[in-house]
Amino acid sequence: MYVDLGNALGTTPGVSREALERLDGRVADAHERIEQGRADDEHGYAALNLPETTDPDEIRNAVSRFDDPEAVLTVGIGGSALGAATISEALDSDVDAYYLDNVDPEWVSGLLTDLPLDDTVVNVVSRSGTTAETLANFLVVRDAMDSAGVDWTERTFVTTGEEGNLRDLADKHDLPALPVPDGVPGRFSALSTVGMAVAAIQGHDLDALLAGAADEADRLSGSLFESPAYAYGATTYALDRRGASINAMMPYAESLEYFAEWFAQLWAESLGKDGVGQTPARALGATDQHSQLQLYRAGPRDKLVTLVRPREKEDAAIPETDLEGLSYLGGSSLGELLDAEFEATEASLAAADCPNVRVEIDRVDERGLGELLYGMEAACVLYGELDTVSTFTQPAVEWGKKAARGLLGGGDFEEADAVSDKRRLKIE
Numbered sequence: 001m002y003v004d005l006g007n008a009l010g011t012t013p014g015v016s017r018e019a020l021e022r023l024d025g026r027v028a029d030a031h032e033r034i035e036q037g038r039a040d041d042e043h044g045y046a047a048l049n050l051p052e053t054t055d056p057d058e059i060r061n062a063v064s065r066f067d068d069p070e071a072v073l074t075v076g077i078g079g080s081a082l083g084a085a086t087i088s089e090a091l092d093s094d095v096d097a098y099y100l101d102n103v104d105p106e107w108v109s110g111l112l113t114d115l116p117l118d119d120t121v122v123n124v125v126s127r128s129g130t131t132a133e134t135l136a137n138f139l140v141v142r143d144a145m146d147s148a149g150v151d152w153t154e155r156t157f158v159t160t161g162e163e164g165n166l167r168d169l170a171d172k173h174d175l176p177a178l179p180v181p182d183g184v185p186g187r188f189s190a191l192s193t194v195g196m197a198v199a200a201i202q203g204h205d206l207d208a209l210l211a212g213a214a215d216e217a218d219r220l221s222g223s224l225f226e227s228p229a230y231a232y233g234a235t236t237y238a239l240d241r242r243g244a245s246i247n248a249m250m251p252y253a254e255s256l257e258y259f260a261e262w263f264a265q266l267w268a269e270s271l272g273k274d275g276v277g278q279t280p281a282r283a284l285g286a287t288d289q290h291s292q293l294q295l296y297r298a299g300p301r302d303k304l305v306t307l308v309r310p311r312e313k314e315d316a317a318i319p320e321t322d323l324e325g326l327s328y329l330g331g332s333s334l335g336e337l338l339d340a341e342f343e344a345t346e347a348s349l350a351a352a353d354c355p356n357v358r359v360e361i362d363r364v365d366e367r368g369l370g371e372l373l374y375g376m377e378a379a380c381v382l383y384g385e386l387d388t389v390s391t392f393t394q395p396a397v398e399w400g401k402k403a404a405r406g407l408l409g410g411g412d413f414e415e416a417d418a419v420s421d422k423r424r425l426k427i428e
């Protein structure tokens with residue numbers, strides 16, 4: 001992963017090379033803390049050891065019983081879906097990957113109608129084994145398979161912890177099961193059994209994914225000037241301190257659209273604590289130049305834009321045309337146009353003093369994805385250290401979960417009743 005801070009420095013008062021040099025002492029301390037956490041396999045920090053602790057053979061063996069299926073359907077949500085989705089959406093495969101995370105009934109039944117259920121592997125993933133959306137969706141999928149005359153026990157495997165409803169279900173029906181890694185929160189688990197089983201079914205190179213991540217791990221050091229991941233984490237933190245409370249993640253590659261979704265959970269759940277945090281926004285270049293860029297450049301000065309791209313990609317020529325007004329396009333290529341859009345956006349933002357950071361990988365392949373996923377995780381952990389938040393917890397999510405359970409009759413949650421009664425204004 002390569003990080004270019006050029007268009008961030010100087011756009012925001014107080015964020016300069018000298019300021020980053022001053023911050024570097026704190027980066028060194030944070031790095032020491034992170035290394036200690038890694039050495040002790042402490043909760044959360046253990047995620048940064050995944051390039052060494054994930055066993056690709058374990059994953060390949062677990063899915064080898066599913067011989068060349070037409071499709072793989074992952075039933076999971078948040079960290080139990082977004083890592084796998086980022087990888088599968090980025091890479092081509094003959095096996096189609098689908099994800100059931102939401103419980104929107106029309107969408108679920110539409111997907112189940114379209115899927116070839118007799119040739120689909122179902123991958124049920126839940127770290128806790130108790131998430132209502134995942135378990136409910138799986139019950140619906142299982143029922144659909146039964147109705148289609150498919151033996152779901154032959155086509156399902158689970159990835160879950162040692163306890164919980166999903167573990168009970170796997171034990172009861174003797175389903176093949178992969179463990180989740182110890183001490184690794186879901187949003188940091190892309191490079192483990194949680195994120196890589198689908199990649200194995202799709203025939204992707206797990207070793208290259210882990211090698212890319214390991215390369216990035218090797219580059220972590222006590223100075224942000226030596227580590228692209230820390231450079232990104234420290235600079236986004238410094239910009240946030242100076243008012244950039246929104247980070248628009250804008251990959252210039254359709255294949256990385258899901259990466260921005262994964263990043264949103266990583267950044268939001270990890271860093272949104274105790275009244276601080278940097279709000280992730282999702283964008284896609286060049287499409288959102290024609291939608292969101294107006295706001296990014298001319299709206300409130302509370303944003304930074306992260307522009308991500310692969311340095312190499314397949315290209316397609318733009319045919320010559322006899323239309324004089326389009327002569328500048330003819331003989332060029334779509335890739336060149338996309339690169340020009342990328343660089344023009346950087347320049348446009350910088351000219352308006354809007355901070356932006358460039359993040360690149362060589363190619364959108366397993367290695368590049370391993371670098372990008374690991375690099376952003378390390379950046380996030382560093383940011384959390386600098387901001388002294390508890391990066392690896394998500395207590396605020398619990399409130400809504402309890403309230404939803406209460407509404408379904410799964411227990412009382414009076415706090416929720418009190419709020420909804422007092423604050424509602426109906427206009428019908």
Ligand SMILES: O=P(O)(O)OC[C@H]1O[C@H](O)[C@H](O)[C@@H](O)[C@@H]1O
Nearest residue numbers: 078079080126127128131186397
């Ligand atoms: O993997 P699970 O236990 O099913 O959790 C799935 C997701 O749901 C929760 O609400 C958490 O906020 C997320 O961090 C987690 O990734």
